[in-house]
Amino acid sequence: MKPRNRxxxxxxxxxxxxxxxxxxxxxxxxxxxxxFFTPSQVATHAAPRSGAFRLGGLVEEGSVQxxxxxxxxxxxxxxxxxxxxxxxxxxxxxxxxxxxxxxxAGHLQEDxxxxxxxxxxxxxxxxxxxxxxxxxxxARPMAAGDAP
Numbered sequence: 760m761k762p763r764n765r766x767x768x769x770x771x772x773x774x775x776x777x778x779x780x781x782x783x784x785x786x787x788x789x790x791x792x793x794x795f796f797t798p799s800q801v802a803t804h805a806a807p808r809s810g811a812f813r814l815g816g817l818v819e820e821g822s823v824q825x826x827x828x829x830x831x832x833x834x835x836x837x838x839x840x841x842x843x844x845x846x847x848x849x850x851x852x853x854x855x856x857x858x859x860x861x862x863x864a865g866h867l868q869e870d871x872x873x874x875x876x877x878x879x880x881x882x883x884x885x886x887x888x889x890x891x892x893x894x895x896x897x898a899r900p901m902a903a904g905d906a907p
Contacts, residue, residue: 795862797894798841806867814843814873815862815894823857836861836873838894844872854880 760768795813796806806812814836822835831848834857845863855861860881865874 797838798836798843799838799894799897801843801867801873802841808867811864811866813862813864814845814875815860816843818855818857818859818861820857836863845875846872847875847878849876849878851878852880856880 794807795815798814798816800806801814806814816836816838819835819837819842823832824834825832830850831846832851834845834847835842836845837843845865846868847863847865855878862879863873863875864877864879868874
């Protein structure tokens with residue numbers, strides 16, 4: 760084989776390996792993406808009906824219901840305009856409270872409720888994820904009946 764053909768074969772093989780590695784990385788990233796949605800977006804069917812995503816908002820006052828075993832519970836996440844019922848089984852973060860910000864990760868069930876596998880509570884009085892803060896601000900005028 761001539762040196763020129765050998766070089767060309769190495770370049771083609773290198774490009775194949777590089778493209779395969781790029782495809783594997785992009786495929787892994789895509790399968791690990793979890794998007795954030797608000798209860799209003801869930802109500803308008805902007806959130807995926809199947810597949811995992813994050814739901815964020817405030818825990819509605821008086822909505823937390825714990826089962827006798829202390830691990831299963833139900834609560835409602837709201838953005839002051841819409842509400843989504845959440846089911847969770849596990850230990851809650853210490854900062855989980857009614858009226859406070861929360862982000863739950865999981866998926867929608869057939870009945871429209873949300874089955875959470877992770878609950879993240881707001882850790883500071885002054886902090887809220889930017890997406891959740893923007894969603895709550897946008898929902899506030901809608902809850903009052905004003906135009907956004």
